[in-house]
Amino acid sequence: PVLQYKVWVKPGSEQSFLYGNHVLKSGLGRITENTAQYQGVVVYSMADVPLGFGVAAKSTQECRKVDPLAIVVFHQADVGEYVRNEDSLT
Numbered sequence: 001p002v003l004q005y006k007v008w009v010k011p012g013s014e015q016s017f018l019y020g021n022h023v024l025k026s027g028l029g030r031i032t033e034n035t036a037q038y039q040g041v042v043v044y045s046m047a048d049v050p051l052g053f054g055v056a057a058k059s060t061q062e063c064r065k066v067d068p069l070a071i072v073v074f075h076q077a078d079v080g081e082y083v084r085n086e087d088s089l090t
Contacts, residue, residue, distance in 0.1 A: 005032045005041045007054065007073050014045050017052065018080035023073035025058075025066050035060045041073060052078030 009017055013027025029046050037059045043051045054073040063072050 005035045005039050005056065006044055007031050007035075007041045007056070008044045008046050008048075009051070011046060014051060017043060017075060018078050020075055020078065020080070020084075022057070022071045022075045023054065024068065025063060025070045025072050026068040028063060028072050031056075031060050031063055031072070033060055037062065040076075043073060043078070050079070052076070052080075 007023065008029035008031070009023055010027050010029045013023060016027065017023055023043065032041070035041065035056050037056055039056045041054050041056050043054050045051055053076045055076060057071045057074050058066055066072065
């Protein structure tokens with residue numbers, strides 16, 4: 001299946017992701033088991049609302065032992081982009 005890998009971000013990190021920032025380990029709520037490094041992921045809020053897309057910077061196993069400030073998901077696109085770029089999209 002396409003996009004079978006998912007990442008859930010903690011409420012405090014949703015805003016940061018929606019402003020175009022990467023997800024740090026400290027903001028990671030959950031991650032699909034067996035996600036490989038550089039695998040595409042869908043980023044969700046803890047309430048299962050899709051927020052955007054990213055690329056796993058670390059595998060599921062690596063995420064368990066990295067520093068809280070380590071990047072675990074590289075930001076690619078998010079639903080806040082429309083709002084931020086509204087003027088240039090018309």
